[in-house]
Amino acid sequence: MESNKVGQANILAEFVLGDTYVQYVVSKEGNVGLNLLPASFRDKVKPHRVNLAGLHEIDMLPVAHQPQYAYRIDSLVQLKCIDDAYPDGMSQGATLRNSDTVTSLRYESQSVCERDGVQVIQTRMVSPHSWYCDHFLSHHFGEKALEVWVEFVNTSPKPVQLEMMASCSIGGITPFDNADACDRLIIHRFRSHWSAEGRFESRKIEELHLERSWHCGCVANERFGQVGSLPVRGYFPFVAVEDIREGVLWGMQLAYAGSWQFEIYRKDDFVAVSAGIGDREFGHWLKQIGVGQRFVTPKAIIATCHDGIENLCQRLTDVQNRYIPQSEAETDLPVVFNEWCTSWGNPNEANLLKIADRLADTEIKYLVIDAGWYKKNASDWSGCHGDWVANGQLYPRGLKATCAEIRKRGLIPGIWFEFETLGPDSDAYRLTDHFLKRDGKVLEAGKRRFWDFRDPFTIDYLSKKVIGLIKDCGIGYIKIDYNETIGIGVDGAESLGEGLRVHLEAVKQFFAQIRKEVPDIFIENCASGGHRLEPSMLALSNAGSFSDAHETRSLPIIAANLHRLIQPKQSLVWAVLRASDNNCRLAYTLSSAFLGRMCLSGDICDLSNYGWKTLNQALRLYKKINHIIADGSSRRFGTAVSSYNDPKGWQCILRAHANKKDLLAVIHTFGRPFDEKINIQLPNDEWVICETFGVGVEAQISAAEPLLVCRLLNEFSAMVVHIRSKSLT
Template structure:
């Protein structure tokens, strides 16, 4: 267990340490908060966790009862030796490249990148075949982080907690926290058997079961290591234990977990998906927001119209899948002057007589019955009323009533049979015909009719993969790479187009898809009581400025319900829909007030940090308790507090400590009764009137410094 410090780098408030075993030439990676570097116990007994986890077909599998549970630490890993390390720097970034090589002249480059001013780093792995023969891969990690926890000798019982974000349709981002002991991640008495908690997702819905995220917390030192993967296909994470230190790795789902293997021919290379890594003294909210801040690097090229986080109106819950020129004209005039920027025509515009719209996806012919004057007349009406027209596509799939559904030579297959998933088949994006077809049906269409907003939906999964490559998993990886290239083609040809990432709501809320789009549908919990719970969860996974939240307005809605719906959207981006023709003047006053309030808080949503207060919410469908979200703008000049009450036993009053020394004063309130809210000596109080109420408060700074109180976790 001999190890030596190979190198060390300071990145903002983090220190990156590379440790090497002089006998095996294995290199490991350790991250620590800079002000705790002196507390690292260099005598802690553990085997260095290799920097890269890889497995080649034909090499020995790992021992310790591991096969079938993990492919980590196989003979392939042991055969790679440290060769060199070098750093590439410029004014804005640093890249630390560590090179490993085996006797077959297979080279692995581990690159850790850091951009000035950020609180996390990006890691990926490139494997290059510089030999003379083919290499058959069946595992490759993006990252591997070991030595946890480095601040104490031994196996540190009752110290390590594992945080994950569970997810399913309309129930996204639930925090799952368990001890290492609960997950049987204690070493055995002899240190022989190994255990890996391997989890992830298989298919083309990357946020299904879990988000591609994990965090490990040292509760004694109040330190959290957190990681997020940027990948839209099958992925895995592994928390691994054999000795006194815990390790965590992740990347492409391997052959055992994700049906993936591939052949690397001479002079070919493969780069893994990126992983974002951070370490911080603090809680889970602080750690996750350090990761999501990395998403901001991809948002510098967004259309200018997105700068002030404008409001969307999506007509789906107004027309219920039957948009027409007539009702779009009525909508446009009704919404004129309401502060709406985008009016989106959702599913149904292509419905053909006798086919409907749900089963007619793929041909994309404008319905002559619904739009007898064509779509150009409808988009002109929208623009005349001061809004940007938007349109819905589910462009990756075909449905049974569409002619395209029968074009099997252009669709994905498994075992030579078209993949049927529910009522969906999938285009083959490796096929030039498909690219040409969709370039005409989507890109040329958007340009011809002057659409400025594209909602891309995706309502099924390809599953384990498709034919055409060495493995089904490699087929899936290639397909999703090709689709993202087509998405980039749309961006390149229509740079001012705003693109919404939707996948039955929130099934694609991962960094690679978020980086190619302006915003995303947060969930399909369209008008459910749990909306604010899910919306708050997602502050840990995506940027609130990209989280589009539904407010479905109904004619029977009371003032209480309308405020609840509007306040939900203040946890992200406002997306309105519903029975707006039938709202009376009093109801519209409530909505208009909410729109005006959102305009005042959009800068806080765009740039800031979030803190959650309140008890754990156990049932989302039948929520009990309350929550408050405090979001402080990056420059600390303003803050927003969003209150929600649910069912069950409630306190008489909710108190949120927003500061000390009277830093803030109340600037504006959006609530049923402003008298319910008071601010005294840095404590904002909300007098509860009953269940399922909501309120929002804008605070303005009156002093220079800020202080965020301790708070409960979700």
């Protein structure tokens, strides 16, 4: 780095962590920035211009306005204290970054600790107001991503109020251009809404109107995120920036279940990116730190690479492997049958045992009783949850007896709860002293009310109703659903946003309590499908429901999207089978489940002989290839999909096992037009097809080069292809 507006900048420290080069830069005033790039690209960094001299509009300014500096260090710590001046550059309402709180910070020290395969770099920034922040950057040896978080410590003589505090901020993007990188920076994000999770979006910096102003006097900022308790609504908590000329990407993911925000910030030649809790302007968050107290942000995961968006995403999601609950019984990704699309909220002993009889002696391990087991007579499943007492008419011998009968058939019973909310037909709906409130009134969304998990009564009540029932009935699987958002926040703290944060931390503690008291329980994280597919919730779960797109044509599209955002072994993908399904429909549905963990439902007791034979063929192949789903990397081939309701073209997810010798190709056709013949590039090796499943697609290995050559014969058909290196055959 050269000089900037506040003086000379020097390299404070450099580290190579795995294949990532980490650079800390410091100005002579003591402000510190964090830059990343692939270690192999260090020699491609260009000396950057110091100022904007040579541009006509700059040279015409009076001498008193010269020089106009081209960049300055962007602080690795971004926060805003309520007593400090707000940022300039017409940025209030758009961002709280780089306020006086940040510009007054000064570097004090840096330390490095290595223990048990983990290296942690701690950088302390001190405030003239006698408090400090410790910035932590952590690398686990063998991983290709880093974790970052910040801790605020109030050593001042009075309380400090925060109205913004980011988990992570990286700057200096891009170091491969000596000016303002026109037409070379792309922003990648993943959009999401109900039953349409993970749509990939790429836009140029210029399209987002994030070019620097002509003399760096005004801030350009894209602040995006979500407000409430459904963290994957609107967007996934992810962003990436790509320098398309060098092919280098910088990516960031946030592990947080509440209101969050990302900011793509620009005031000069360089772009900076930060992530954290939604601030006062965006997430209604204000936090008071008492004397001697501290506050720790959620963790962010960051990475950089030069080999494409899928490799960047793989680096980020690989970190999740460290947090996924480990169970010896789960290594082979056992298949789930969930009766939701069978009974549609009307499960009872008779239909459950009929299903269990059909599933006995198959490769299916879990039979999950979904919503409605507790409903009162003549009530709907969504109106009476909260009491969690099984309906005696639906279960005349009791739920415990039904679960015992399921186990006799070699299956593990599972059960559905939405224990964070209550329906109006439940008796518990009247326990309003223990519910979340806003402006002093009980918070209602539609007809749902919300338990306050900060209240010991709530924890005691649900411990008895939920954990007690699980233990008493011998249940081995819990599907935890969540079908509404709390919104901007709740009473009971310094701000609505802080009330939301503390409440959600207590919710996660209850998830952990379930695991502690029932160690072998399988926990499915569901929130109207995929609305909680973020790292902190997935760390509490064995799997997450990928979507509520049970039987839509977009099912394989969504399942493929999620390969870039979560581990496929945690992506529970619906495969709803109908007695009326033709050959293509059966193949299309069952092949989709090979994109994650297989979750069956539908007319299992009414399938034709062909349908039953097809299902068992799929189950046998799934058992053979599940190690590839559990441990590997994915790449998407195919046409871009515009409409999810009426998709056109085709896609293939090619997943390679970690040993690089086992491949799984899952190919789907959508509506025409699509090319009849397609080629899927395979890694360099000699390959052989071991087994296939599906119809409407023909596949073979090219004799001349490592290609999977396919003929696409029918619309909305599919094929699964297991491919192995000849060295293993």
